[in-house]
Amino acid sequence: MTDTENNKNSNSPVLRFPGFTEPWKKCRLGDYIRIFSGESPNCVSSKFGIIPYYKVEQLNWCEKYLGETPYLSQRGKNILPEGCVVFSKRGAAILTNKVRMNLFPINIDTNLMGIKADNSFISDQYLFYFILRARLSRIADTSTIPQINNIHxxxxxxxxxxxxxxxxxxxxxxxxxxxxxxxxxxxxxxxxLKSSINET
Structure with missing residues (x-):
């Protein structure tokens, strides 16, 4: 059997890095992640808060990693640890496929979802690229208002x-x-530069 046939039968990609020949394991994502829900905006307090708090709109302000936020929240029950994959879970924002990661513990609003990998099996970065490639619009229920829940x-x-x-x-x-x-x-x-030249 050729290497290509081996890869097809083992659910591994045809192109591999040199030195890696073990077949990839096919798993159910829910068995290797923890899902975090958001906190109500009424927990936000820029004066007394201590945890950075993110809303959907702030996914537009960064590329891969969440940046600064003007909002702070009290320490709640759903604090996301460093390395979560964060994305919109409700509404048209799902269709933009903005998937981000956090570099420090954060809190999120109820329109966002965070998932954390079991790092003994899946790295945070691998989970990030997997969700990004999967596309949120394909994961979501788009029959009425687009939404993503644990069942998806x-x-x-x-x-x-x-x-x-x-x-x-x-x-x-x-x-x-x-x-x-x-x-x-x-x-x-x-x-x-082109615009400035055209204006002269």
Whole structure:
């Protein structure tokens, strides 16, 4: 049997990094994540709050990692630990597929959802790229108002390589993200230059 046939039968991708031959494990996502719900906005207090609090609108202000927020909340029951994948769970914002990560403990509003990987099996970065590629619009119930709940997340099938191969994959994807972001900034700068020339 050829390597390609082996890969097809083992649910592994055809293209692999050198040195990795073990088949990827096919799993139910819900068995390896923890799901976090948001807190009501009435817990927000810019004066007395201590935990950064994020709303859906703030997903527009960053690329991959959540940045600064003007909102703070009291320490609640659903604090998201560092490394969660955060995305909209209700409304048209789902269709924009804005998936983010947090670099520190945060709180989120009721229109957002956070999921945290079991890092003994799935890395945070691998989960991030998996959800990003899966596309929120495909996960959501879009029959009426788009929404994503636990029942949509838990049954998803995920194919998982070893942690070492996950690191290789996510590191390569991260480098591609950086190059894309650099090209985007260059294009924006050139567009600004073009506009300034046209105005003279």
């Amino acid at each position: 997340i838990n049954p998803i099938t995920i194919h998982v390589p070893s942690l070492e191969e996950q690191e290789k994959i996510t590191r390569s994807l991260g480098l591609l993200d950086e190059r894309i972001a650099t090209q985007r900034r260059l294009i924006e700068d050139l567009e600004k």
